[in-house]
Amino acid sequence: MSKKSLLSLLLTAALGAGILTGCQGTASPSPTPASSAGKDSVVIAMDTNSEPAAGFDPAFGWGAGEHVHEPLIQSTLTVTKPDLTIGYDLATGYSVSDDGLTWTVTIRDDARFTDGEALTAEDVAFTYNTVKESSSVNDFTMLDRAEAVDETTVAFHMNTPFSIWPYTMAVVGIVPEHAYDSATYGQNPIGSGRYVLKQWDKGQQIILEANPDYYGEAPTIRRFTILFLEEDAAFLAVQAGQVDLAYTSATYSDQSVAGYSLTAYRTVDNRGFNLPAVPAGTDAQGQAIGNDFTSDVLVRRAINIGIDREEMIENVLNGYGTPAYSVCDQLPWYNPASQVEYDPEAAAALLDEAGWTLGSDGIRERDGVKAELHLLYPSSDSVRQALCADFAQQLQELGISTSIEGVGWDTAYDRAQSEPLIWGWGAHTPMELYNIYHTSADTGLAGYSPYANAAVDSYMDQALQCTDLETSYELWQKAQWDGSTGVTQEGDTPWVWLVNVDHLYWVREGLQVAEQKIHPHGHGWSIVNNVDQWSWS
Amino acid sequence: MSRWNQRKRTLALLGCAALLLCAVTVAGLLFQPLAMETDFANKQLAPGPGHWFGTDWMGRDMLARTLTGLSLSIRIGLLTAVVSALLSVLLGVTAALGRRADAVISWCIDLFLGIPHILLVMLISLAFGRGFVGVVAGVSLSHWPSLARVIRGEVLQLRQTTYVRAAERLGVPRGRIIRRHMLPHLLPQFLTGLILQFPHAILHEASVTFLGFGLSPEQPAIGVILSESMRYLTTGKWWLALFPGLSLVLVVLLFAALGEGVRRLLHPASAHQ
Numbered sequence: 001m002s003k004k005s006l007l008s009l010l011l012t013a014a015l016g017a018g019i020l021t022g023c024q025g026t027a028s029p030s031p032t033p034a035s036s037a038g039k040d041s042v043v044i045a046m047d048t049n050s051e052p053a054a055g056f057d058p059a060f061g062w063g064a065g066e067h068v069h070e071p072l073i074q075s076t077l078t079v080t081k082p083d084l085t086i087g088y089d090l091a092t093g094y095s096v097s098d099d100g101l102t103w104t105v106t107i108r109d110d111a112r113f114t115d116g117e118a119l120t121a122e123d124v125a126f127t128y129n130t131v132k133e134s135s136s137v138n139d140f141t142m143l144d145r146a147e148a149v150d151e152t153t154v155a156f157h158m159n160t161p162f163s164i165w166p167y168t169m170a171v172v173g174i175v176p177e178h179a180y181d182s183a184t185y186g187q188n189p190i191g192s193g194r195y196v197l198k199q200w201d202k203g204q205q206i207i208l209e210a211n212p213d214y215y216g217e218a219p220t221i222r223r224f225t226i227l228f229l230e231e232d233a234a235f236l237a238v239q240a241g242q243v244d245l246a247y248t249s250a251t252y253s254d255q256s257v258a259g260y261s262l263t264a265y266r267t268v269d270n271r272g273f274n275l276p277a278v279p280a281g282t283d284a285q286g287q288a289i290g291n292d293f294t295s296d297v298l299v300r301r302a303i304n305i306g307i308d309r310e311e312m313i314e315n316v317l318n319g320y321g322t323p324a325y326s327v328c329d330q331l332p333w334y335n336p337a338s339q340v341e342y343d344p345e346a347a348a349a350l351l352d353e354a355g356w357t358l359g360s361d362g363i364r365e366r367d368g369v370k371a372e373l374h375l376l377y378p379s380s381d382s383v384r385q386a387l388c389a390d391f392a393q394q395l396q397e398l399g400i401s402t403s404i405e406g407v408g409w410d411t412a413y414d415r416a417q418s419e420p421l422i423w424g425w426g427a428h429t430p431m432e433l434y435n436i437y438h439t440s441a442d443t444g445l446a447g448y449s450p451y452a453n454a455a456v457d458s459y460m461d462q463a464l465q466c467t468d469l470e471t472s473y474e475l476w477q478k479a480q481w482d483g484s485t486g487v488t489q490e491g492d493t494p495w496v497w498l499v500n501v502d503h504l505y506w507v508r509e510g511l512q513v514a515e516q517k518i519h520p521h522g523h524g525w526s527i528v529n530n531v532d533q534w535s536w537s
Numbered sequence: 538m539s540r541w542n543q544r545k546r547t548l549a550l551l552g553c554a555a556l557l558l559c560a561v562t563v564a565g566l567l568f569q570p571l572a573m574e575t576d577f578a579n580k581q582l583a584p585g586p587g588h589w590f591g592t593d594w595m596g597r598d599m600l601a602r603t604l605t606g607l608s609l610s611i612r613i614g615l616l617t618a619v620v621s622a623l624l625s626v627l628l629g630v631t632a633a634l635g636r637r638a639d640a641v642i643s644w645c646i647d648l649f650l651g652i653p654h655i656l657l658v659m660l661i662s663l664a665f666g667r668g669f670v671g672v673v674a675g676v677s678l679s680h681w682p683s684l685a686r687v688i689r690g691e692v693l694q695l696r697q698t699t700y701v702r703a704a705e706r707l708g709v710p711r712g713r714i715i716r717r718h719m720l721p722h723l724l725p726q727f728l729t730g731l732i733l734q735f736p737h738a739i740l741h742e743a744s745v746t747f748l749g750f751g752l753s754p755e756q757p758a759i760g761v762i763l764s765e766s767m768r769y770l771t772t773g774k775w776w777l778a779l780f781p782g783l784s785l786v787l788v789v790l791l792f793a794a795l796g797e798g799v800r801r802l803l804h805p806a807s808a809h810q
Contacts, residue, residue, distance in 0.1 A: 231768070252772060254581075311577075314577075316577070382594075382754075385754055386575075386595055389575045405755065406755055
């Protein structure tokens with residue numbers, strides 16, 4: 001046998017060995033602590049993307065950004081309650097001026113940082129002025145500056161009224177002015193929250209211990225360890241009994257492990273397609289924008305009711321999900337008018353009405369043009385790939401010819417301007433509605449998918465300007481559907497929402513996980529928001 | 538069978554291998570629609586009568602996917618092997634004919650051989666925007682150096698042979714010498730090199746796609762199939778990796794046998810055994 005064929009054999013063997021060892025390679029974060037030894041500690045497996053790359057600095061995305069969660073190590077002014085209304089952490093009360101431009105927040109006087117210094121309004125003002133300067137993940141353009149009025153009162157001077165400021169205050173962890181250095185704080189955070197960072201082995205684990213000086217109720221879980229594992233390694237760790245709670249996905253939901261139960265938490269971690277609502281063309285930079293097929297509102301409505309969401313949940317998520325009708329299902333600002341029934345006949349009728357009639361090959365046509373859609377999904381996400389494939393198949397049944405393509409995030413944003421892409425959203429702030437549906441001043445179209453409706457814009461502008469949260473919820477709801485226009489089925493339907501993906505965990509028997517807030521997008525730190533209230537039985 | 542001499546046996550083997558590879562290629566083309574078809578009612582089925590290779594997480598038939606993947610691999614292999622073999626002949630001959638060209642090309646060969654193959658394939662594939670074009674460009678632009686070096690050596694040797702020197706003295710133009718006297722001599726090396734390029738190309742296509750730098754995940758390519766199967770190995774879905782992996786090895790072995798056979802037939806020392 002020649003050298004070349006020998007070499008090719010060797011390469012094959014190497015490839016095979018790679019496959020065999022691939023699942024083992026990540027499974028060995030060696031210093032795994034003895035699990036569930038005490039009744040007040042817990043070991044949790046999270047996915048490797050959840051490890052905060054920039055450390056535990058709120059200015060660099062800890063707790064905030066795309067995947068919001070409570071910062072644990074730091075305190076926040078407000079918190080979101082299980083029903084996603086606003087509660088207090090450091091704050092004892094807040095008020096807003098009639099013009100909406102000044103927020104005054106009073107804070108408790110007994111909070112101390114773990115280095116012994118008292119937490120004052122100065123620290124709060126410093127934190128907000130710092131994140132405004134340097135936050136790369138959150139938008140703070142509405143804030144002009146924060147100012148400490150006295151020891152326990154802080155005033156936020158705004159550039160524009162921003163009624164949902166309390167939701168922003170719920171994600172910003174307060175850092176100490178006297179001990180903050182943006183270069184090192186992320187690795188050695190000092191806060192006033194429920195836990196203290198004890199140890200961080202990068203790429204492996206994080207250990208947090210209860211803060212003995214915490215001003216609130218003392219945590220029942222005194223110590224928790226987070227291991228960062230790939231999905232298959234997390235499952236192996238469960239099988240080996242090394243962790244008390246581990247994230248998992250529908251892929252593993254047909255498995256069972258002795259001593260563990262599979263627990264699903266409701267989420268607003270939704271998946272949906274954008275349907276470009278303007279005809280095909282190019283924008284000022286010459287980039288393709290719009291789609292002739294989906295620019296017809298009848299087509300978008302037909303797609304919205306022609307999709308069987310329940311079937312999709314059964315098929316792709318093994319039943320672990322709920323139908324999604326908006327980007328904010330079940331949240332206080334959700335408008336129930338978004339909900340639609342699956343009705344293939346009505347969908348077909350809508351397509352007929354739009355002039356797309358069934359051809360002999362089962363594909364609809366209008367004026368000799370075939371009904372075609374090219375659907376995109378992020379190539380790194382297998383669940384979205386399967387949802388995309390199922391969506392494509394269901395559209396075929398409606399008589400729309402479909403093809404799918406995996407794309408990287410480097411090109412996905414641009415391509416979604418003209419072709420439907422499957423997105424994942426879901427946050428604990430109504431700002432997400434604004435980001436998705438509000439037009440931007442320079443293009444006159446919404447940012448992620450071309451769409452514009454002046455009435456929807458106006459409701460959201462009003463919602464941000466009003467001074468009362470309750471009233472703003474109503475306005476956010478009206479932005480979705482006000483009885484005559486909006487983004488729902490009877491309205492413009494510029495996005496079709498498919499499913500909310502349940503977050504699945506293997507939970508060791510005996511571990512009582514406290515009641516969870518509806519989880520936002522991101523299968524990571526949300527689960528430990530209230531780890532201080534978990535217990536063993 | 539015993540009455541056949543080795544030459545005949547080699548020829549028969551060659552025929553069989555070529556036929557099998559063609560069959561796989563054609564079958565893959567025919568199965569393409571089936572390979573993309575999802576059927577969520579029948580997902581994760583173990584191998585059985587309806588689905589010989591089982592089905593995957595979207596209920597796609599693994600036999601169809603494997604065949605389509607191999608077919609795609611063979612076609613990519615064909616394209617890249619031809620491109621890189623032509624490239625190597627061109628560069629090898631150029632290098633052997635001029636001293637300055639030789640310095641430049643030898644330096645290039647050393648440079649390309651010095652970079653790990655898979656890294657080079659990934660880089661070129663990325664630069665060409667991934668997908669089919671990226672993979673073909675990546676594999677074909679990285680596989681020419683070793684054959685180019687062989688051909689260069691051969692041409693250097695040929696230049697010293699008496700008949701070439703005689704032709705030179707007689708004033709035969711250089712182009713004619715290359716066409717008439719050199720290229721026919723290079724044919725065995727070229728053909729063997731071309732065919733032995735196949736397994737390389739196929740394996741590299743599979744690896745680069747496996748690593749996520751090649752074809753998009755909805756394409757039924759062997760690399761995609763294998764990397765998807767990894768997620769299910771821990772849950773005991775062995776058939777997702779086993780059959781496609783074995784088939785890949787089989788195809789690679791067939792090509793290796795084909796190349797070996799061609800070498801035996803064309804090489805003067807063994808041609809008449």
